[in-house]
Amino acid sequence: MCGAAKFLSLLQGCNSMDRLRKIHAQVLLQGYHGHPAVSAKLLSFCATSTAGDLAYARLLFSGLLCPATDHWNALIRGSSRGPAPLDALSLYNAMMRGASSRPDAFTFSFLLKACALAKAEPKCREAHASIVRSGFSSHVIVGTNLVRAYADNGSIDEARRVFDEIPDKDLVAWNSMISCFCHAGLHDDALKVYDRMRHSGLALDDFTVVGLLSSCAHLGALGFGVRIHKFAEENGFLRRNVFVGNALIDMYAKCGRLDEARSVFDGMRRRDNFTWNSMIVGLGIHGHADEAISLFQRMLMAGVRPNSISFLGLLMACSHHGLVENGIKYFHRMGSAYSIKPDLKHYGCMVDMYGRAGKLDEALEFIHSSPFKDDPVLWRMLLSTSRIHGSVEMGEIAIQNLIEMSAHNAGDCVLLSDIYEHARDSQGVARMRKMVKDQGIKTTPGWSWIEIHGEVRKFVVGDTSHAESEEIYKKLEEMISRAASLGYATERSADWLKNFVDSTTDYHSEMLAIALGLLRTPKGTSLLIVKNLRVCKDCHSLTKYASRIYDREIVVRDRVRFHHFKEGICSCNDYW
């Protein structure tokens, strides 16, 4: 074997820097350091191998008289994955200043990886301009990377524009766009991409399926999810690929179908920690504490190591079910047995758990002893559990802390006002009203979704933008009058704010969604509503009546939990 071939073969099998240094020494000794393929191989190992050494790569690079594109690429790639991704951009600029080599598609791919990681949107624009100048704007892989880079920098609209302009989009490009929309929370858009994909004649693969299922889960688009389930099963994705099963479990759980989630879980041949966690979290948000705990134990028996999400699921389950002792036990065990540091969400579950169980003093003490006592989240949690138990005193403590950190919002004022109202303290109610008015505190716009015949329909308060609006309002009036004859009284407790702000008497979004569901789905079909806020007392009560009057199961996914309404009763026992 002649020299260069020998070195290339040696480098092929190289797996450590020690070994590499020895090979390098031989290369120098025998005068092969100027050989382009040998130096590229040396460089690429140092710059990009996990066992490599970026500093050594730079050293090798600086010894090159006339670095070729491949050399630059190796170094740019290595830098983009290192601790300082922006170095990749400086290298790129240096490359452009020199005349010895031009960038290729690989160069831009690595450069864009760096832009995505560096969270530097202006750098994306710079790279974008270079790509256009160098004539790579139609390259599908470069384009896909650019989409990702913009999306990871929060410029989803720019990502969308770049994507639309890729002339020959392949499967990876489409899948990438779907996952970018998912990450940006634009789940509607993710599902719309699917329609465009079908028209383009491309077959979906398991990546597509996973992305779409995630968006279905977020939207509560059960019908869409079921279709994808069928498709995944028919194409063998579900058997072959653990990601697909995991995404299905999550989709079914988030769409209120724990039974289906469970059956997917039971049918999986291989399970990873996502599988277990998705199931545990699913049980948690539905408040099935005993099952969540026993599943957690099975997970341990199966030798799968729990992580912070496993514990989050467990704690949610405990808090929704009042298992305070268990919750405390798991909260401590996650640190002592698994060295997992509880984060804000875990602390939130604990405050919620103490609070729901009526242990408001413990909740307060817990917040004070936590590392997150300066975060509004925990105080807001204390406030909302104070409402459950009608504690004026604790509610005032909570809002005072929120005010001190200038974090109080309209929702907080509504909560405290509810507490005052329950305590028949009309002055308190008036004070809250005044506070909102004087300080111009903004309300979070509420919305609800329902999926009808595979289409996600979104409603806001008093929405009249739908083609069926007239019908919807008629149906609601009918519902209310029938409910009234059965004893429903409009308490309108949380409505004062809405009336006050909008000067309207419009219906809340979930009731509009429910009315449309009743109108457009066959008798006996259960309805799933997804909301971004909590259900108000009035809607909760009306929905109970609706489930009875129309003999429908109505599932409402709240910001934090599920309400299963059936025959006039809600699974939360009016305790949320």
Place this chain on the structure above:
DNA sequence: CTAGGGTTAG
């Protein structure tokens, strides 16, 4: 083996 895509929590 020089490139681009995936799930839970937030």
